[in-house]
Amino acid sequence: MSNEKTNDTENTRDSRELCHWADQVAARIIKERGDLPLYTCASGITPSGTVHIGNFREIITVDLVVRALRARGKKVRFIYSWDDYDVFRKVPGNMPKPEELQKYLRYPITMVPDTFGRDENYARHHEVDIETQLPRVGIQPEFLYQASRYRSNRYAEGMKIAMQKRDVIKACLNEYRDDEHKMKDSDVYWPVAAFCCKCNKDETEIIDYDGEYGITYKCNSCGHIEKGDLRTSKEFKLGWRVDWPMRWNEEKVCFEPGGKDHISPGGSYDTAKLVSKRLYGWDAPVTMKYDFVKLKGVPGKMSSSKGKVISLVDALEVYQPEVLRYIFASNKVDHEFSISFDLDVITIYEAYDRTERLVWGLDEPKEKDEAKKEQLLLREKRLYELSQIDGMPKAMPYQVPFRLLTTLLQTYSGDVDAVIKSLGDVKPEQEETLRRRCACAWYWIRECAPEHAPDMCFSLRKEGKRAQLAEDMAAAVKKVLSDVVPQIDSFQTDKDCQQAIYTVATEMGLDAKQLFLALYTALIGKEQGPRLGSFMRIIGKERLEKLLSTVDGVSAEKLAQKSAAKKLTPAEIDQLPLAERFSRRVILKVSKIEKVEQHPGGSFLYILTLNTGDEEPRQIVSSIVQFYKPEELLGKNIVLVYNLKPANFRGVRSNGMLLAASDPTTEEDTCEVIFAPQFEPGTILEPEGFSVPDDVADMCFVKADKFAEMGLCTKGGFVELDGKKIGADGKFLSVEKYKDGKVK
Numbered sequence: 001m002s003n004e005k006t007n008d009t010e011n012t013r014d015s016r017e018l019c020h021w022a023d024q025v026a027a028r029i030i031k032e033r034g035d036l037p038l039y040t041c042a043s044g045i046t047p048s049g050t051v052h053i054g055n056f057r058e059i060i061t062v063d064l065v066v067r068a069l070r071a072r073g074k075k076v077r078f079i080y081s082w083d084d085y086d087v088f089r090k091v092p093g094n095m096p097k098p099e100e101l102q103k104y105l106r107y108p109i110t111m112v113p114d115t116f117g118r119d120e121n122y123a124r125h126h127e128v129d130i131e132t133q134l135p136r137v138g139i140q141p142e143f144l145y146q147a148s149r150y151r152s153n154r155y156a157e158g159m160k161i162a163m164q165k166r167d168v169i170k171a172c173l174n175e176y177r178d179d180e181h182k183m184k185d186s187d188v189y190w191p192v193a194a195f196c197c198k199c200n201k202d203e204t205e206i207i208d209y210d211g212e213y214g215i216t217y218k219c220n221s222c223g224h225i226e227k228g229d230l231r232t233s234k235e236f237k238l239g240w241r242v243d244w245p246m247r248w249n250e251e252k253v254c255f256e257p258g259g260k261d262h263i264s265p266g267g268s269y270d271t272a273k274l275v276s277k278r279l280y281g282w283d284a285p286v287t288m289k290y291d292f293v294k295l296k297g298v299p300g301k302m303s304s305s306k307g308k309v310i311s312l313v314d315a316l317e318v319y320q321p322e323v324l325r326y327i328f329a330s331n332k333v334d335h336e337f338s339i340s341f342d343l344d345v346i347t348i349y350e351a352y353d354r355t356e357r358l359v360w361g362l363d364e365p366k367e368k369d370e371a372k373k374e375q376l377l378l379r380e381k382r383l384y385e386l387s388q389i390d391g392m393p394k395a396m397p398y399q400v401p402f403r404l405l406t407t408l409l410q411t412y413s414g415d416v417d418a419v420i421k422s423l424g425d426v427k428p429e430q431e432e433t434l435r436r437r438c439a440c441a442w443y444w445i446r447e448c449a450p451e452h453a454p455d456m457c458f459s460l461r462k463e464g465k466r467a468q469l470a471e472d473m474a475a476a477v478k479k480v481l482s483d484v485v486p487q488i489d490s491f492q493t494d495k496d497c498q499q500a501i502y503t504v505a506t507e508m509g510l511d512a513k514q515l516f517l518a519l520y521t522a523l524i525g526k527e528q529g530p531r532l533g534s535f536m537r538i539i540g541k542e543r544l545e546k547l548l549s550t551v552d553g554v555s556a557e558k559l560a561q562k563s564a565a566k567k568l569t570p571a572e573i574d575q576l577p578l579a580e581r582f583s584r585r586v587i588l589k590v591s592k593i594e595k596v597e598q599h600p601g602g603s604f605l606y607i608l609t610l611n612t613g614d615e616e617p618r619q620i621v622s623s624i625v626q627f628y629k630p631e632e633l634l635g636k637n638i639v640l641v642y643n644l645k646p647a648n649f650r651g652v653r654s655n656g657m658l659l660a661a662s663d664p665t666t667e668e669d670t671c672e673v674i675f676a677p678q679f680e681p682g683t684i685l686e687p688e689g690f691s692v693p694d695d696v697a698d699m700c701f702v703k704a705d706k707f708a709e710m711g712l713c714t715k716g717g718f719v720e721l722d723g724k725k726i727g728a729d730g731k732f733l734s735v736e737k738y739k740d741g742k743v744k
C-alpha cells in the first residue's frame, strides 16, 4: 500500500486476521477458490507402520488451516484418508513376529494380519492407534478408508476414465521427465493395477482391456488369469499418481499439504495437478510443503527397541496436548524443527506459560513501541487460541513451572493429589489441565531426566534409613531441626527460610555452603538438590522433623573412607581385599519365606516366594526338596543372595539364591539352610567391620560362578569370609550342623 493514510481499519483488520500462518493459508484458499458453500481439506497416509510424529505434522497442519477457515465463518469438511489399499512393501523393524509378516509382502495392507493380535488387520491396528489419540489433541477429522471404498466399486467411473484416457496420463507424466526417461508411444502403460484374486499379491500384469469396464490380468506369482469388471470386482486400484487426483475430484478437495517428497518440482503433486485438470476437470487443491520433524534427546525407554519410532502417544507422555499443539503451531510449516525430550522440555513449557500469561494479561511484552506491542499480543493470542484443545479456557489455567512441578512430584513420590493439595489454591475447574501437566512432569523426571539432568532427580530418604554426616555437620543439622523447622510454616517467602539457615551457619561458625551440602545429604542423600529454602518449605514441617532427627554424626576419618570407596571403578574393586570386594559386589539380604510350592517341572525343586523387605515379593527356585519339608521352611528367615543374576530353572524364573552350608568331607549331597531368625526381613548382611555401601541400590548383578569364587564358608559354627563373620548390628549368622563347611 503506497498511501499511508489508506483505510486504517482495513489495515488493522488485515494484520489481525493474518497474524498466524494458518490464517494466511486460509485467506489464500478463499482467494483462489472463491466463496464456496463447503471447503474440503484433506490429509492422508498409508498405514504401513507406526504413524510417527513427523506424519502428525501433516494432520495438525490441516487442522490449523481448518480452524482458520472456520474462524472466517466458512463451512469446512476435514477428511483424513487411510490409504489402506496400498501394497505391503516392507516389514518395519518394530513389529512383532516379523517372519509371519514376511509372508504377506505384496498383499494389500488391509489383508495383512495384526501380529499384535489386537485388531482385525495390520492396517487397522495403526489406524486405531491414531484415531484414538487425535481427539486428545483436539483433532476430529472424518476418516475415509480407501480399501473399503475401492472394494465397494465406488471408484469404477474414475478408474474407467483413467483406463480410457491413459494416453493423456502418459503425456502428463512425460511432461516432467527428461527426454531419456519419457515414455514412448509404443510403451504399454496401464494406470490401473490388480491384486490377484487368487493369491492376493499385486504381482499381476494387464493383458487385455475391453475399452469399458472389463480388464483381464495375469498373475506372475501364481499364474492365475482373470477377467474382472471395474463395477463388480474388488481387486483393482489406481496407481498413486492417478489415485491422488482422482480422489481430489471425488471429494472436491480444495486444500491438502504435502511432504517434501511429494511437493518438489516434477514430484507427484505436479503431475497429479495435470491429471486432475485434464482427466477429471478439477483444479488441484491449494497446497503447501511441510518439512520434517527431528527428535532431540529421546530417552532410552523410547528409542531402545529396534526400529522404534516416536509416535503421537510417545510425545504426549512428555507434552500436555496444548503444549504439543503449541510446538507445531509456533513453527513455520516449511521449516524443520525438533521435538525435544531433554532439558529443552522445561524451556518449551516456560515459553507456553509466558504466552499464556501475556494472553491473560498477567504479563506485559517488553516491547516499548505501542503498535508493535499490540501486534505481538495479537500474535501470541492467536497462537494460544490455536493451541487449545476445545476453545479458550474459561479461566486462566493454574500455572506451576514445569521445573518446580518436578520437585513437588518427587517430594511427594509422584502423588498428584498430595501435590495439588500442597499448592493450596487450585480451583476445581483448573484441576484437569494441571493433572495432565503433572502426569507429563512425572513421566519426564523418571524416564527422560536421568539421561539429561540427573542432578534434578532425587527422592527423599526413606524412613528407617539413617544418614551419616561429619560430627560438626550433624550438630548443625540438629540446630536447623530445633531452630528453623518449627517456624517453617510461618516463613512468608523462600528467602526467609534460606536466611534462617544462613543464620544457623553463622552461629555455628560454619561455611553456609557446607551446611547446605549437609542438609541435602540428610534430606535426599545427594550433594545438591532444588533451591533449599523453597525445597524445605515444600517438604513441610512434619517430614523435615522425621528426616533431620535421623542423622548420625560420624568421625571425619570414617567419612573420608566412605567417600574414597565410593569412587572406585570395577577394575579398582577387583584389586580390593576379599572381604571389601565382597561387600561392594554382593548383597546378602535376610528374607522371609512366605510361600513354598513344588516346581511343576522338577520333583527336587521348590518355588519359594520371599518377603525381602521390598514392596514386591521375590521368587526363587531352590533344589532343597530332599532336605526340607515345606512346613520346615514356611515362615522362616533365610539369607538371600539378593543381586544374583536371575536364571531360569525348568521354565521358572529364579531371582536370587538362598545360602546353605554343606559338609566338605563327603561326596554325598548335604545341605543345611542358613536360617536368620535374629534379623528382620530386608536387613543387609556384611562381613564384620563393613557397613552397607551407599550405592547398594545401584549395584549390578553378580554371576553365580563369581559368587562361588569368593569362598564363603562356615568356621566354628559362624558363617564367614576371609576370617570375617557375616552379620549386621553386632549379630552374626550361625549354623548347627556343618560348623566347618562350605557355603553356597
Ligand SMILES: [Zn+2]
Residues within 6 Å of the ligand: 196, 197, 198, 199, 200, 201, 219, 220, 221, 222, 223, 224
Ligand atoms: Zn496370484
